[in-house]
């Protein structure tokens with residue numbers, strides 16, 4: 457390892473960071489994280505904090521899971537790589553596909569298609585959705601519907617269905633045939649509706665209206681996150697999910713759930729679909745599937761969609777999609793170990809309990825700090841507060857003041873994520889009660905420094 461001076465001198469000098477301005481990274485180099493243990497990380501200066509971000513909503517079992525680390529190490533010795541393109545497979549990926557079929561059986565999802573991460577999984581889902589309709593003889597169904605504020609990764613298909621201008625504008629023109637609907641976001645919405653259930657109904661009406669306008673026979677799929685994550689933690693009222701399922705089924709539109717954050721326990725249930733009582737046609741997963749220790753993902757496919765593909769005799773169901781690293785044996789070994797650990801530790805129950813503690817804590821902070829305009833969460837361990845400069849006008853808090861909150865919280869001992877005006881917490885699902893209490897008290901301190 458190069459020495460500390462070298463690392464600081466070269467920090468962000470020879471690389472561009474994702475989701476950042478290169479010049480800003482030169483002016484304000486990022487924090488250098490050198491160690492992770494349990495739910496904590498340590499930076500190059502030896503400052504230890506609780507990682508209330510959980511890596512990037514992915515290190516669900518914390519940084520010290522020995523079983524997952526060991527699985528990666530021993531797989532590197534046995535078979536560090538081989539492809540799963542037609543003609544070859546490997547032992548780990550076969551076992552993983554069996555385990556995933558069992559795990560997602562209550563969701564009605566029985567087949568997997570492996571990828572290298574969340575954006576890849578989304579892309580595969582979008583492609584398979586169009587292909588599904590072609591296999592059924594409905595080649596005209598090519599459009600996608602999605603929610604404003606939704607986040608679906610940064611590939612061009614994913615960015616096209618993305619609902620945030622930050623990830624779109626500089627890359628336009630994007631894919632044609634992608635149409636966006638208002639999100640059930642009570643704090644800000646075009647209907648000026650603050651009641652979650654009424655807002656859910658209005659958003660469902662907007663969905664019906666858009667389907668009628670586009671023509672159902674032109675639409676391949678509707679895609680949404682069960683709880684919108686990067687858009688600022690927006691849990692729709694549960695009636696929204698059921699309504700979406702019913703509308704999609706009625707119009708033969710596939711319902712794709714982007715579960716890159718929510719699968720494997722984060723919502724206090726093993727999947728978002730199960731949490732909200734609906735069965736999707738496909739889901740995208742990644743992140744926690746390997747606890748973030750290896751880049752990996754999986755699309756899970758429903759029995760009905762699988763039957764359509766597998767029953768094809770014309771050859772149109774041949775899957776012309778795949779990555780060099782699809783079904784990577786090291787990723788698959790990590791995922792097998794991770795799934796066993798996830799179930800052994802039953803992390804979903806702790807996610808529910810600690811998520812409630814975090815949400816109640818955020819609400820208490822809102823009573824105390826005027827700069828909190830809205831608090832969202834209460835569905836597992838995804839919690840956000842929206843920071844504002846003016847309560848009536850809901851103007852976002854000045855960036856300098858948001859930075860001051862972030863820095864002071866970090867200095868006090870907690871790493872949080874700041875995304876626009878939102879302060880987001882999504883720690884490891886194994887976090888303990890006293891650790892959540894410390895996160896809350898550090899954020900309290902940070903807010904008082906704004």
Ligand SMILES: Cc1ncc(COP(=O)(O)O)c(C=O)c1O
Pocket residue numbers: 573574575576578607608609610681685686714715716717742743
């Ligand atoms: C819901 C959702 N979909 C897709 C992605 C993209 O995943 P990745 O960054 O692994 O490509 C993310 C990443 O945060 C996500 O939250």
